[in-house]
Amino acid sequence: MLKHIPALTLFFLIGPVLAGLMGVLLPAFGVLPSLGGTSLTLDYFQNILSTPGVIRSSFLSLAVGLITTAISLGIVMLLIAGWHGTRFFKLLQNLLSPLLSVPHAAAAFGLAFLIAPSGWLMRLVSPWATGVTRPPDWLIVNDPLALSMMAGLIAKEVPFLLLVSLAALPQSDLRRKTVLAATLGYGPVSGFFKTSFPLIYRQIRLPVLAVLAYATSVVDVAIILGPSTPAPLSVRLLQWMNDPEITERFRASAGAMMQLGVTALALLVWFAAEQLARRTGMRAINRGHRTFADQSLRRIIAVLAVISSAMVLAGIIVLGIWSIAGFWRFPDALPVSFTLANWSRQAMGLETPLQNTLTIGVAATAIAIVLTLACLEQETRSGKTATSRALVLLYIPLIVPQVSFLFGLNILVLQMGGRANVLLVIFTHVIFVLPYVYLSLADPWRAWDTRYAAVAQGMGHSANRVFWSVRLPMLLTPVLTAAAVGFAVSIGQYLATLLIGSGRFPTITTEAVALASGGDRRVIGVYALIQALLPFIGFAAALSLPALLYRNRRAMRANG
């Protein structure tokens, strides 16, 4: 039984993605018999290419993806290079970690209100410093170059990449390399990039690619912060999919293929850049220059990191203020009155969405944890670790754009005669939850000292007994943390919940998106806070539960 689990897990992950892609591949080439499409044609691709501004939209998606990823990676690496091991770094780490649980859309809304010409920053300095009583007509949010969109994405991706990098640090032996490089006269930043970076990058490469794929196909952040004349490809794709003109369905399918192509192209460009970086990097290492503006780089990056995390935090705070705001006119720094009416009004409708969110989130996470534990245990017993190729497969659901395969999957589910039911929604969530659970659990699992197992087996206990009585209890903290990560991922799912559930299972996130279309910042504030709070509770539980369970076992409490 256990032996077949890894294959089964991959089937759960890859099957739906491939099936979903097939579901849009055929209509893209004009084949969808029930709509009268029976012959292969390239018309719809030609149609897409002649749509005004579609090339610019694609280029925007490509550029946003590449620039966002490069800058986020740069910030994280420079931060580790310049500041790892300092108190500032610890502080920043504590500041950034909770930002992970803030949903992208909420962070984007907060940022939009912060930096708009009538936003909070402007209000804080007006009119006493700026002299303006009416907001200036400046194009900041939704700018044609997508600068504010990239800023929003970077602010959210930096905490993510920082966390995966920190997880990779123990294996890269950073401290000793730093010391050695320093004794040879290398500056901290130069030394890091010439010794540790290649090792760390190799470990975080897949998460980096996931960030790249995500940024080329993101929808919600693009709608809130991105340009609209024209919008990035993913936003326009969604418009085609929602068009009541039935024939648009073919065009939308061709568009989904195009989105897939744009993401693939972004990956190819990134691979080429990796090669280039490797060559120039090798040359730089051989040349042996000891410093490269190390001290100024350190300072610049500290400022950048503080600004980016402060922006997200301030955005959330200001959404919190909006959620209890009465009337709030420019340029007042605070609302003229406060009210809890927004909260009490929303509270009535929260019961069902909360219930659904919890049911789906807990079930999807539980399935993902069981499958992951089974895979890892099978790996231990067979002595074969997952190959890097298997890991790539694990990342496929994170790299193939959601918009491209979920619509196809929806059709497929209907064609199999399935009606919207909660099980289908849960299993669709597993597709996205499982990779994150696996990735956050695999390393601590493998790092466990197997001599404990040897001792237990030496006392005559079976492999099952070792698993249940020794390994699992000792690794409870990482298991719960992985569960919290999975739960957070499940909470954030919008398209998967909406499409596969035919809208019958409203969650906090689907309600938030529906209400956000009404644009009332007070309502958005209420939902954004709840959306951020739920995963936060999950993480808090993951950290406090072991402490509670093992309160009489000192060694088990210390960092799990």
Next chain:
Amino acid sequence: MLKILTRAMLAGCLMIGAAKAADAPDPTNWPNLLTQAKGQTVYWHAWGGEPRINDYIAWAGREIEERYGVELVHVKVQDTGSVVSQVLAEKTAGTLDGGSVDLIWINGENFAAMKREGLLLSEGWANKLPNFQYVDVSGKPTVINDFTVPTDGLEAPWGMAQLVFFNDTAISTEVPTSMEALLEWSAANPGRFSYPQPPDYVGSTFLKQALYELVTDPTVLQQPADEADFAAVTEPLLAYLDKLHPHMWRSGRAFPQNTASLRQLMADGELEIGFAFNPAAASNAIANNELPDSVRSFVLETGTIGNTHFVAIPFNANAKAGAMVLADFLMSPEAQLRKQDPNVWGDPTVLDVKALPAAARKSFEELDLGVATLSPSELGIVLPEPHPSWMVELEKVWLARYGV
């Protein structure tokens, strides 16, 4: 026929509560229909962006549960187009019964598309509902002509809408009441006017509104766009927009995404003139702390576009009888009165108030419409919606010219 019957029976066996799906509900036999509807759950897919509308729908749900034993689930959607897609996907996949959508809040191009593609329950049911007798068919012709497309009883009228502008009288009491005046006003107040980006429907309505005023012969708009010389008809509109955009918010390089963000930008002081497709929008926003209480509504001299919004039942709805009970309840004088109350929603009624029973008529006449809402006489001329094809074509031209 046999095949459909077997399918229906099969579906009936498979699904709880679907046993009644096989015999088609008949609104002319109302008592029988009420029996069929009892115990059904109606999934109503309706735009969910406005808390006060959501509250109203929740109220309607409680009422029909109590009165008729019909359960209502409001599926809050972000974009009605996606519901059309969903029903289409079900048809594509051969789900001819027990579909996931029982009722849709709909009008205009979405209705036109569903009607054309046969995605709606095909017997005309809406004009056979008991409360349809009170609907103001002669006074409000749009209740049976949705964007010039005859409804043929495929959708039941729910509420009226009219394009209404508003501004903050604390800043200025001078308002432009024609498109030419709006251009002059924008030139004098650069960056203080904008419209939602088409294909947002209020943005597209603004384009149609401008077209009405600028076109030489408005009657061509009642015919499909391809029967007219589209380029010649729209040429004055495009010339107008070319002149207007440089004076607009962000010089026309960015646009609010919808009427809600237009309203938000007004509250932020970025814009000075707003508009919405609901005469009570300004009063609502004031009550909701979204706009200052000095905001007042106005309309244009030559009239503004008005239309009706409806509810429709998809061809494969699971709870057809329950959906009809709900649609009928929404048309009842009681539900319509509550809907028109600006403290609840403020959406104008589709009923002929003068023809109502005395008590109901009195309640309607005594209703306070809100401080910033124009009275029916002040609302002026209501212009009929152009044929839906104008909207589709205008959106295409707009996208190519200004949207990229």
